[in-house]
Amino acid sequence: MxxxxxxxxxxxxxxxxxxxxxxxxxxxxxxxxxxxxxxxxxxxxxxxxxxxxxxxxxxxxxISPDHTAGLARVADVFETAHPSEPPALVALRAGETVFDLYTEDPALSVARYRLTHQVPALRDRESASVDHYRRLLTRHLRKRLADDPDGDLRAAVVGAAVVAAHNLALRTWLAAGAPADGIDAMIAKYRRVADMLPVEQPSLAAVTERLEAAVDRLEQRPPA
Amino acid sequence: MxxxxxxxxxxxxxxxxxxxxxxxxxxxxxxxxxxxxxxxxxxxxxxxxxxxxxxxxxxxxxISPDHTAGLARVADVFETAHPSEPPALVALRAGETVFDLYTEDPALSVARYRLTHQVPALRDRESASVDHYRRLLTRHLRKRLADDPDGDLRAAVVGAAVVAAHNLALRTWLAAGAPADGIDAMIAKYRRVADMLPVEQPSLAAVTERLEAAVDRLEQRPPA
DNA sequence: GAGCCTAACGGCACGGAGTGCCGTTAGCAA
DNA sequence: TTGCTAACGGCACTCCGTGCCGTTAGGCTC
The missing domain is CATH 1.10.10.60 (Homeodomain-like)
Incomplete structure (x- = not known):
């Protein structure tokens, strides 16, 4: 050459x-x-x-991208996040920083995606790479959920869910050819996983219940 | 020999x-x-x-167990489950049938577990195997959540969460030496993931939507 | 029980991945 | 110009995984 x-x-x-x-x-x-x-x-x-x-x-x-930078960013978000921030949201923010690795060179990402999804050996390697992210997230989440009696389980679930949402959003975007005007939709889809996460106290269900009840009371108030 | x-x-x-x-x-x-x-x-x-x-x-x-039987069982549970059963619970039942593959020969399972966790090549292969279960679960869940606007995301999250809980429970048991009197605790821990699954509760987006609609109605009405 | 048929076995040879070793060379500094 | 360092490329080696093929065990038929 x-x-x-x-x-x-x-x-x-x-x-x-x-x-x-x-x-x-x-x-x-x-x-x-x-x-x-x-x-x-x-x-x-x-x-x-x-x-x-x-x-x-x-x-x-x-053929597989270098995840050194991505893993470092995730670790960094956890290490600099304020202790009072809900762990699930830290994980969500951490995952969001990894999209850049793919949006920088969309054409290359798409080519990699296609190869990865049709060659079993590459697919398995991809699974292993993704699992490294999952383990990293889970490890940091477990530290932040140390006082939760089911903290290890919650950490495993949140870590796996965030990674799964990340991959779904990313792959949907890549499968569509990685259009520049699809990046916002990809991130929006990813963020929607927040609604499905087991959020720690105060319980989301309790809060929404109270809010709904309050609104219902307002609605039933007779107009002046 | x-x-x-x-x-x-x-x-x-x-x-x-x-x-x-x-x-x-x-x-x-x-x-x-x-x-x-x-x-x-x-x-x-x-x-x-x-x-x-x-x-x-x-x-x-x-060194890695034959997952043919396990994958077949998972598929079978989904194909025979009643359509009215909540998808997340079907996934939970399906995952529970896989424990048998490990409890049948605890000593062998422990030996495999130890090797898998100290040899990178075996660890990566294990990640790939686990991912096959996750994909199978997710695929079946997506079919059952076809009328949910965020069905693909919910399927991905539930599938990943169930697999993560399964692995956490299993590994905890294996790391303890796979005691016969620890099997119930393993399954109990696994089942606890049901409390964290995004199916029972209405999604935050749905609640928000209802609240916003209610607020809109209030704003269009003169105060008392 | 003699002969046949099928399926599994083992040896051989080959291509390709991954690695240690080492002589060579480009680029830089004094 | 000379010397130092880091990267390069070739060589040789081990081992994985596979196609090919002759051989043999075990079951079936008559």
């Missing part, structure tokens, strides 16, 4: 990485995942096979 | 399978997962390397 390059700077490494990802996506899409060898990807990116494995730990990793 | 055997009956195949699983668990536990080759497992079970791959698709599969 290009001339032989040796001895790269940091910027050079980032460029090589992008070329490897692009080559992998192109080859997988065109010839199929199993039919594409690491040799072919490396050659298409103009580097040696050995170098490929200095950028990715495995063939699958070339 | 035994004499060379050739040409097995169906019962013979089941026995060979058990021996391979036992050999894999023993070797992985004693020498580590990466250090154990498929050759060694096959030899310990008294069969050839080629035969190993007639029983398992991969080295990892020798």
């Amino acid at each position: 290009t001339q032989p390059r040796r001895g790269r700077s940091e910027a050079g490494r980032a460029e090589v990485r992008r070329e490897l990802v692009a080559a992998a996506v192109a080859q997988f899409t065109e010839h199929g995942y199993d039919e594409t060898t690491v040799d072919a990807i490396a050659a298409a990116a103009g580097v040696g096979r050995r170098t490929f494995f200095r950028y990715f730990r495995s063939k699958e990793e070339a | 035994t004499q060379p055997r050739r040409g097995r009956s169906e019962a013979g195949r089941a026995e060979v399978r058990r021996e391979l699983v036992a050999a894999a668990v023993a070797q992985f536990t004693e020498h580590g997962y990466d250090e154990t080759t498929v050759d060694a497992i096959a030899a310990a079970a008294g069969v050839g390397r080629r035969t190993f791959f007639r029983y398992f698709r991969s080295k990892e599969e020798a």
Whole structure:
């Protein structure tokens, strides 16, 4: 693809990485995942096979996004959130910061999405990646729910629910071709999970009940 | 381990399978997962390397339980459940039928659990397996929530929550050594997720809508 | 009980993933 | 110009997973 390059700077490494990802996506899409060898990807990116494995730990990793930044952001939101903020809402905010990883390069995200959903090996790897987020959320939630007798269960449920909503919203958007004017709808859909979360005291049901009763009383008041 | 055997009956195949699983668990536990080759497992079970791959698709599969039966049971519960039963409760019942796969042979389940949680490759495979259950639940739930405007989101949340609760209860039990007198507590913990599922309560959005409508009506009426 | 049929077995060989090792080279600094 | 460092690429190796094929056990028929 290009001339032989040796001895790269940091910027050079980032460029090589992008070329490897692009080559992998192109080859997988065109010839199929199993039919594409690491040799072919490396050659298409103009580097040696050995170098490929200095950028990715495995063939699958070339296609899955780097979640280092996403996981770091999630952890950061939890560590800087005020102790009084409801844990479920912290989790919700944390999840929202991860959308950026996909909206930055929609075309690449869509290509990855399509490959991931038709190659079993990539799908399984994706499941594992998603589970890392779920575990991270659950761990932080459990810390914040330490005084709840069912805190571990609530943390597991909220963590899993937030991740599930995130993925549903994200995949719906990706399946539609990742339109720029669909990002707001994606986030709105994701936020709607808040209505389904088991919110801690005061009970949501109790609050709404009281509000509804108050409104009902107002409505039944005879007009002047 | 035994004499060379050739040409097995169906019962013979089941026995060979058990021996391979036992050999894999023993070797992985004693020498580590990466250090154990498929050759060694096959030899310990008294069969050839080629035969190993007639029983398992991969080295990892020798350690992970066969979920065929579990997935079939879940599907069966959904297909035979009465249409009027709340979807979340169907999911809850479906998940409960899967505990049997682990309580049948507690010692083996504990050995698998320990290996799975200290070998990254096995952990990732486990995540993928769990995700298959989640997807199955979500798919069936979505069908039963077709008339709910947020049915897909609710299905995703309930499915993920049920699976998360199942795994938390199961792992807690396994981590404690899978005591026979802990099975009831495991199931009780799992069932407690029902209190956190977004089905009984009206959604916050619905309540908000009603409140806003009521306020609108009040505003259009002269004060008392 | 002799012969046949089917299914499982084991060995062989091959391609490809992933890794340790090492000589080489680009880019930078003194 | 010289020396240092980090990245590169080739080589060789192990092991996983699979197609192929000859062989054999166990059951069935007559």
